Amino acid sequence: MSSFNRQKIVDSVPQKGFFGHPKGLFTLFFTEFWERFSYYGMRAILVYYMYYEVSKGGLGIDETLALSIMSIYGSLVYMSGIIGGWLADRIFGTSKAVFYGGILIMFGHIVLAIPGSFTMFIISMVLIVLGTGMLKPNVSTNVGEMYSETDERRDSGFTIFYMGINMGGFLAPLIVGTVSDKFNFHAGFAIAAVGMFLGLLMFVLTKKKNLGLAGTIVPNPLPSSEKKKVFTTVGLGIVILGIICAILIPMGLLTFANFINVVTVLGILIPTIYFIVMYRSPKTTAVERSRIIAYIPLFIAAVMFWAIQEQGSTILASYADKRTQLDFAGIHISPAWFQSLNPLFIITFAPIFAWMWVKLGNRQPSIPQKFSLALLFSGLSFLIILLPGYLGGTDSLVNPLWLVLSYLVCVFGELLLSPVGLSATTKLAPAAFSAQTMSLWFLASAAAQAINAQVVKFYSPETETAYFGIIGGASIALGILLFVFAPKIQGYMKGVR
Template identity: 65%
Template sequence: MSNHQNEIIQNIPQKGFFGHPRGLFTLFFTEFWERFSYYGMRAILIYYLYTQVSKGGLGFDESTANSIMAVYGSLVYMSGIIGGWIADRLLGTGRTVFYGGVFIMFGHILLSFPGSVPAFFASMFLIIIGTGLLKPNVSSIVGDLYSPEDNRRDSGYSIYYMGINLGGFLAPIIVGTVGQTYNYHLGFSLAAVGMFIGLVTYVLTRKKNLGQAGQAVPNPMTPAERKKVFVCFGLGVLIIAIIVIYFIMKGLLTINVFTMVVSILGILIPLVYFIVMFCSSKTTSDEKSRLIAYIPLFIASMMFWAIQEQGANILATYADKRTHLEFMGLQLQSSWFQSLNPLFIVVLAPVFAWLWMRLGNRQPSTPTKFSLGLILAGLSFIVMIFPAYINGTQSLANPIWLVLSFLIVVLGELCLSPVGLSATSKLAPAAFSAQTMSLWFLSNASAQAINAQIVKYYNTNTEIAYFGTIGGVAIVLGLILFMLSPKIQKFMKGVR
């Protein structure tokens, strides 16, 4: 551990939040409110997209709406590249988190006003940029609270992850009920309020609880580099704007074309990212070995998120169109199913955090945890075959099937996601710390970019084949990763 890292840790109160550094409180509640705003908006977004204009929606067909949701999710996480680069080279993670929250809040404010399709895309742009600035960097600051040898690190990320999902649990119930019962835009306004509270929490507590964590710029640009980058950025934006305007005027830039472009970028960007970091002179030989170990983990993460993120489009549509929305006399809202994933995480995250701490050095290796997560994700889709197989696709399914599917994928998520955050912070090259965290979120972006094409094949006629094929592929990949785990562990050079 460097002297600078040691200085940061010494200036952070190491006790005060469930036996963890007090700074975890600040990051826990900042991310709680940010996720409340994000998941609240997302819980009703798919329905807002395909609901008829006369009923307060935008009137897209269901297939297009599902693709838009996937592309939006992809761009949200893809924008983490920008956030990571700005934090590493310009502002540091702390200030980047603040500006990200401001962008997100204004995006939700714009969405809360009744508007047209262009207004919708403008609000999405603000939220995408804001989330890219905030999401990877607030997670990176969590890693700054602990030394690499601190056994509390995985447990700390699990607690932090619980905060994320506590916000995600409450949001669909509150925002979803208001949006579906009264008005979509009223629901979106609650998301804006949530982000505002998150910003206030961060500003009022960061100095006392975080100290110097997130303040340093790890790889600052020289004045010459800064000038060159800004000139290239300005020219790039101008060229892209001209190309986009030209294609729009010619009628060539359709939603289908745009989703295909995003899907291609979802594959190319992480590939370029790995190559740049691996070839950099600032990356040591041990760090290069760890990057090689990170590749199969990244691929496994992509496959996992390709399944998990369909809870917001395919399974959300399934809840609205294929599920009996009454259970034990209670009338359900389809958006409430979006609370199942975070609810199970809130309940089970402490169990997993306790388990990893209890096992200590005897706990499964990171690649083994990833393989278990991937297998469970596959099983969560296999479960969704049974309603159609037993009763056909013309009758409404019992809501218990959706509940079971969400439960299984959550068990996989707790094996993979918080562990992946922790592993990324440990495997990251020092000169690319925030950008490597961006790369972790890019696995989600790549998954949803691919989903933008895959979700087009889902309908009631292909339901069994759709869930069975994707679930089967995930299980096979999980088994392969399990067999390769010992070899991957060697490339991690002492990082467990």
């Protein structure tokens, strides 16, 4: 997308109207609020649905396998952003990608809400994976399009947007978890489907007035002569993949264990290929190549951070269910409620961070320095959660406040990395790969969860202390290393702060 088109988009968006930010931030804030409500509501009970016995309304899957599937599912959700980013960049723009993605997500939750077999579970996962890949990176790209490159409100705007994500994430586990406990898992999934419907309604009703041209311009359109060839290749690939699955599954060669291993490899391989393709593309300028080099260590840091943060829905979810005292202060706590801690703390502290970046202006820490501090906090959060097992043993229930403190410390890291990373991605992205670079940012989470699918196998009550200690220590060590090299990385950013 040319600089002219970027400025044309900015000029088309009403620049005042939502807490001093572009009016379109209202539309995207609430669209993402409801999308995240549906996603985090479903995710809060999904791992329990998998490993709870059939007599309790679950699928009865082995717990270790369920934790790996949960990680792989999370990885595929973000990995599918490649598809959504490519379609937005080359075919129909980010606005249509957000709408089509929301439709797929809603139907995925509807399928989960219908009592059925393991096959129904797989169908719903495919729909949600594809839909999230369409919506998630493109709604964030839309936010970036509303600001000029020099607009100092950008980081603050992304932090406010991030609050919308977490408001939905806070309410969803409380509501869906309670409904699930009182009725059944499928009733909880139905609530998630309603949430996505409300998000679509908000987007459709307000986008024309508030977003202007944001999301409507295709930055790198696919020539008409190539469309037929691309669609034919994709269709043929899907048919071949279907035939391979039809042959290998009955033969017992394509098992969940093998599939998990394949996704783990892809989680590392795909972003590596992405970096190479963008760097070598003739559409990438010399300045943009330098910025891609600067983006690599940030990406690696993000993988480390999300490898810890995303275990909130796997290891820490199991920890809440089996290792935590759930009758506390006169109330019975649903283990799903702990999933609300992360977004609750972000809602609480995001305004402080947003105010702080605006107040500091050009005196704030650089992007690499913020990332390094994020790794220190995430590592510390795992060192905190190992303490109750280290001090009191792993065969007794622990005070839930340990989990609360661990989530709180990790949130400080998340506020230093996630909204800042979204903003940095929109600034460092090559023009021809704007939406796809946002997809690359989400591939950091995909890579982290693909790695987690293997790592979670090593967790058990006996290995608990070593598990948390090794991972937490690795994050702190990487954070220190990144801080040391932060000035060098900043130099490759060519003026971006």
